[in-house]
Amino acid sequence: MPDLPTRDGVGPSVITLPRDASDWKTILDFLVTRFTYLTRDEISQRIDAGAIYDAVGVPISSGTKYQPQQKLYYYRAIENEVPVPFQETILFEDELIVVADKPHFLAVTPGGRFLQETLLVRLKRKLGCDLIAPMHRIDRETAGLVLFCKVPAMRGQYQLLFQLQRVQKTYLAVAPLNRTHAMPLTYRSCIKQSSYFMQMMEVAGAPNCDVKIDCVREGMHRALYQLSPSTGKKHQLRVQMAALGLPILNDQIYPLHVSAAEEDMLKPLQLLAQKIAFTDPVTGSAREFVSERLLALAPI
DSSP states (O other): OOOOOOBTTBOOEEEEOOSOOTTOSBHHHHHHHHOTTSOHHHHHHHHHTTOEEOTTSOBOOTTOBOOTTOEEEEOOOOTTOOOOOOOOEEEEEOSSEEEEEEOTTOBSSOBTTBSSSBHHHHHHHHHTOTTOEESSOOOTTOEEEEEEESOHHHHHHHHHHHHTTOSEEEEEEEEEOOSSOOSSEEEEEEEEEOSSTTOEEEESSSOOEEEEEEEEEEOSSEEEEEEEESSOOTTHHHHHHHHTTOOOTTOSSSSSOOOOSSOOTTSOOSEEEEEEEEEOTTTOOEEEEEOOOOOSSOOO
């Protein structure tokens, strides 16, 4: 990969030109068919602005000939990206790691309709550090702790901690009052991708995820729960709590996906990644971090 700079917190993306070039004389011709949501003029403007590079890092022109299997590097841009009006805080930073306290509705990394309004891009701009990368991720709708590594050579060691389940994670959630299950309890199930948009689902089979659940405080109709998963499957806590008949308050996906023209940022998912503890694989020291955030809706 050529040594291309980060632009406003965003690094270059890469695309490989298809082998079959029968319909494309220039790279511009290909890009028009690849990025159908942009007009030919809009793509030409991005090329003229020097936002698209060839395999050796040289800006292409609108007349650059198509070469099959050549790599192109480009800077993504999203027009009219919806701003997230909540701010992250940095709880800790040293020469190795950064610990961020993420608000609800902020994605961890760029993807789809999110680019500038992501935690990674915000931190790159705030810290002036292009090398940071997340050790793990949490859902966009979930608030709380996300850890980043600042040293690429050390990143794999930290990510391996999460893969090997050597990180103690604690979440808080507001959900309906429990009237069925004896607590504390350990719940195990098998989760896989559903055929429905965005959803995961429980299926029969050997468990691939587990969580310890305890009730911290009760109200008349809702309760505050502490969730301690040892695994980190996509949407795991949301799926498992819904399966227990305790769907997390304001969940727009479980148990039923609610379609809405606009997201209501006044009703955040009541799930918080509250605490993380582990032994640092580089220094050998004990690390523990606790979110300063509180769930917006106390149990009532």
